Amino acid sequence: NAGVMQNPRHLVRRRGQEARLRCSPMKGHSHVYWYRQLPEEGLKFMVYLQKENIIDESGMPKERFSAEFPKEGPSILRIQQVVRGDSAAYFCASSPPDDRGNEKLFFGSGTQLSVL
């Protein structure tokens, strides 16, 4: 049973370009969470999705950031017109459908985004 898969592991973009980060949850998991980790800081919650639904996006910047989790395929975190301040490690986590908030999250290894 493969774990949470994120790709790419490293992504380099120039200012103004778009970044697409992919996350495939563990098999059988239908809940996906995206977190961002700035240097020397802890993870900050961004968004919580279930299949085809955004449940909680309270941590998402209002502009340029969007996330989706389609019925088929991986979850995508999309950052348009990237700026240097977007440089960070982006983590995806998943949990099973019967998660009542007391199950542990399974994290991917993250995507390190570097904006030049």
Next chain:
Amino acid sequence: AQTVTQSQPEMSVQEAETVTLSCTYDTSESDYYLFWYKQPPSRQMILVIRQEAYKQQNATENRFSVNFQKAAKSFSLKISDSQLGDAAMYFCAYRRNTNAGKSTFGDGTTLTVKP
């Protein structure tokens, strides 16, 4: 809003010795979960230990144990018989019972293990 504070940016311990990492949090909730995660240089987030707030008994996982003081809102991690493989960044995290996977993390403590 909930906050999690780790007041020790860096800690070091001699191999085979014991070290305690501190964590305090702020919440008005009574039902929640607390976690310690380990992040080695590979960047993978690994759950070390979990504590349910309604349980008075401190959680333990092999060499890892916590000191959970609910009234003081303190949740420290004790690592006994430290090993070189324990060297990593350690994050304390809080999650409300109704918040699914939405957790609040501290800024981390870097643990160095000296041989």
